[in-house]
Amino acid sequence: MSRRLGAQTVELTNPVCVAAGAAVVGKKEGEGPLRERFDEIGTDAYFGQKSWEKAESVMLSRCFQKLCAKAKTPPEQIQYLLAGDLQSQCTASAFAVRDSAVPFLGLYGACSTMGEGMSLGAMLIDGGAAETVCAMTSSHFCAAEREFRLPLEYGGQRTPSAQWTATAAGAVLLRAGGGGARITHITTGKIVDAGVTDASNMGAAMAPAAWETLKAHFAETGRAPGDYDAVITGDLGHFGHDILADLAAAEGVVFPVAFTDCGMLIYNAEHQDVHAGGSGCGCCASVFAGHILKCMQEGLWRKVLFAPTGALMSLVTSQQGESIPGICHALALEWKEE
Amino acid sequence: MSRRLGAQTVELTNPVCVAAGAAVVGKKEGEGPLRERFDEIGTDAYFGQKSWEKAESVMLSRCFQKLCAKAKTPPEQIQYLLAGDLQSQCTASAFAVRDSAVPFLGLYGACSTMGEGMSLGAMLIDGGAAETVCAMTSSHFCAAEREFRLPLEYGGQRTPSAQWTATAAGAVLLRAGGGGARITHITTGKIVDAGVTDASNMGAAMAPAAWETLKAHFAETGRAPGDYDAVITGDLGHFGHDILADLAAAEGVVFPVAFTDCGMLIYNAEHQDVHAGGSGCGCCASVFAGHILKCMQEGLWRKVLFAPTGALMSLVTSQQGESIPGICHALALEWKEE
Numbered sequence: 001m002s003r004r005l006g007a008q009t010v011e012l013t014n015p016v017c018v019a020a021g022a023a024v025v026g027k028k029e030g031e032g033p034l035r036e037r038f039d040e041i042g043t044d045a046y047f048g049q050k051s052w053e054k055a056e057s058v059m060l061s062r063c064f065q066k067l068c069a070k071a072k073t074p075p076e077q078i079q080y081l082l083a084g085d086l087q088s089q090c091t092a093s094a095f096a097v098r099d100s101a102v103p104f105l106g107l108y109g110a111c112s113t114m115g116e117g118m119s120l121g122a123m124l125i126d127g128g129a130a131e132t133v134c135a136m137t138s139s140h141f142c143a144a145e146r147e148f149r150l151p152l153e154y155g156g157q158r159t160p161s162a163q164w165t166a167t168a169a170g171a172v173l174l175r176a177g178g179g180g181a182r183i184t185h186i187t188t189g190k191i192v193d194a195g196v197t198d199a200s201n202m203g204a205a206m207a208p209a210a211w212e213t214l215k216a217h218f219a220e221t222g223r224a225p226g227d228y229d230a231v232i233t234g235d236l237g238h239f240g241h242d243i244l245a246d247l248a249a250a251e252g253v254v255f256p257v258a259f260t261d262c263g264m265l266i267y268n269a270e271h272q273d274v275h276a277g278g279s280g281c282g283c284c285a286s287v288f289a290g291h292i293l294k295c296m297q298e299g300l301w302r303k304v305l306f307a308p309t310g311a312l313m314s315l316v317t318s319q320q321g322e323s324i325p326g327i328c329h330a331l332a333l334e335w336k337e338e
Numbered sequence: 339m340s341r342r343l344g345a346q347t348v349e350l351t352n353p354v355c356v357a358a359g360a361a362v363v364g365k366k367e368g369e370g371p372l373r374e375r376f377d378e379i380g381t382d383a384y385f386g387q388k389s390w391e392k393a394e395s396v397m398l399s400r401c402f403q404k405l406c407a408k409a410k411t412p413p414e415q416i417q418y419l420l421a422g423d424l425q426s427q428c429t430a431s432a433f434a435v436r437d438s439a440v441p442f443l444g445l446y447g448a449c450s451t452m453g454e455g456m457s458l459g460a461m462l463i464d465g466g467a468a469e470t471v472c473a474m475t476s477s478h479f480c481a482a483e484r485e486f487r488l489p490l491e492y493g494g495q496r497t498p499s500a501q502w503t504a505t506a507a508g509a510v511l512l513r514a515g516g517g518g519a520r521i522t523h524i525t526t527g528k529i530v531d532a533g534v535t536d537a538s539n540m541g542a543a544m545a546p547a548a549w550e551t552l553k554a555h556f557a558e559t560g561r562a563p564g565d566y567d568a569v570i571t572g573d574l575g576h577f578g579h580d581i582l583a584d585l586a587a588a589e590g591v592v593f594p595v596a597f598t599d600c601g602m603l604i605y606n607a608e609h610q611d612v613h614a615g616g617s618g619c620g621c622c623a624s625v626f627a628g629h630i631l632k633c634m635q636e637g638l639w640r641k642v643l644f645a646p647t648g649a650l651m652s653l654v655t656s657q658q659g660e661s662i663p664g665i666c667h668a669l670a671l672e673w674k675e676e
Contacts, residue, residue, distance in 0.1 A: 001339065001465060001466035002462075002465055002466045002467035003466065004417070004466075004467070004468070004469075007414070007417070007441070008441050010467045010468075051658055053654055053655070053658065054658065076345070079342070079345070080526065084446065086427070087652065087654070088426040088427070088485075088652045088653065088654060089424070089426070089446065089448065089650070089651065089652035089655075090446040090650075091650065091651065091652045091654065091655050091660075094529060094650035094663055094665075095650075095655070095660065095663070097529065098529040098531045098650075098663040099529075099531070100528075100529070101528050102528065103345070103346050103526035103527060103528055104526075104527065104528060104529050104665060105445070105447070105454055105457075105458065105526065106445065106446040106447050106454070106650070107443070107444065107445060107446065108422065108427065108428040108444040108445065108446045109443070109444050110427065116443055116444070119443075120443065120458060120462075123461075123462055123465060123467045124340075124461055124465065126465060126466075126467070127339060127340055127461060127462065127464060127465010127466060127467060128339035128340045128341065128342075128464075128465060129340035129342070129348045129461045129464070129465060130342070130348075131342075147426075188418065188441035188442075188443065189441060189442065190438075190439050190440060190441055190442060191432060191435065191436040191437075191438070191442050193436045193437070312427070312428075312429065312432035312433075312436075312444070313427065313429065314425065314426045314427035314429045315426065316391055316425065316426060316429065317391070317427075317429050317433065320389055320391065320392065322429075322433065325432055325433070325436040327432075327442060
């Protein structure tokens, strides 16, 4: 049974572990600092398909297959598949697993979707509804540019605050019991709209939501930032991370630990021309499954706070002059020997 | 703790009741046979806004406010808000509640989203993660036509198999304990792709998924159609319902009870020019919250199987020649005196 600690946080009382992770990424992501951490790197943007949208589905489908293989768990042993992406009507996910025959629950939390899926999956396991759940998300740079901003063919200039949507897919298998990286607490975010209207500055739109969720997490668990070895948001990028640090500092909170963001980890800021860093559902999903989980397995980090962030906008809301609501869901993970 | 009965079905062991429901609909829906069942009927397609998309958000927001008022539950007592809609990136929902300060989990299951939200909400309550959860969805005819098919200004002819996306919002408040309409079993759907490519015949695309979920529900619970007073899908419409009945009959299964579909209930097929009936996330949500729940409260039905269906396609997948995957989530409800 999950135990409520406050308005936004539950503590899991049964062990829920991240039994395995898999990440498949695009060519550019495979040239970044985490290149050795991913399971497969595409040779181009197409993954053998004729459209970017289909390419994203195939990339996510391969990621799911790799996860099942790594976890030695065939799809029929998975009770829920929680997935989402940035394409309209979340079709990248639905098409990726339409032949899997796993009970499917589609999610939309923009770049926070991996946090949402892992949260729901962990609570379903803790509450006895499932023993084995897969959470996964994807994004594709070219599909996302067409979806949210301008056609790539237009060749628009990118502002310094713009983030680069990662072509990446990440998946984790959550399981009841066992040792390893266990999910212990879940803090679910409220929507926070700071009034930002610039779709090329999503870090600014999401940072206030990230700060509200982190604050709620620390207050409701009685923990401090220093209780973790790493606090990692995703995907605020460099601009958004700086804003988050400023918001925390203004309230006297410092992070005496590894304090970073998946959008800062996935690319080399100096050499990859990505401006403010990475974004997209697949960014934090692939960085978590490919890198953060491994850092825990390798003994580098024992306690991690993982906090994916999302910007809940669309091309239509931007065109209609709406501001960009942000959201952030946080999960506390702790390494436990079996 | 939820108890698993099979690959797709869990039985809830703690009482989870539908404490209240609210429905706000558009003008056309307010002229249909359920007009007396809804809480508010709009006077036009705009709900005082300048765009159809904003109108949908306002309609859903009002529905949420009405739900809180009817349930005598302020938003701060709601622990999770599970919501989704048909707009790209599910913005109707996010914008409807961006000021509510309720922890938010966005969903996408097309017209099955209300089934997904009620399923997840009930499992979160049963597992101890929450005591009070709101599930809600909406759709808007004009916004959906623009999103999925053709601009309304084009004035395209509709085929006989086309359904009319309901301008409607529905919301329910789920609560731990108490009497009334209790959710007892949840059967989560797998994606079923029957190869249908006609976006004007979604009933045909979804009917096979509905049948697979109903079959799994009966097999895993050991129940028969006749154990329910009503089996109600949503939103197959008239064409899809006929296909579902044929699929069942081909396997020798008959429904000796009220066997209907929310898309058949919301409009008058003879006088409202809606062709194959209603569809859209808001159709089954408003019919459930406005009508089915009341039928249980009024003592007409004691046991109901509610099975929302969704077509997991987008304009892009249609344009790229993809077939339309379907999905269906079923919930068993039973009336229990307090």
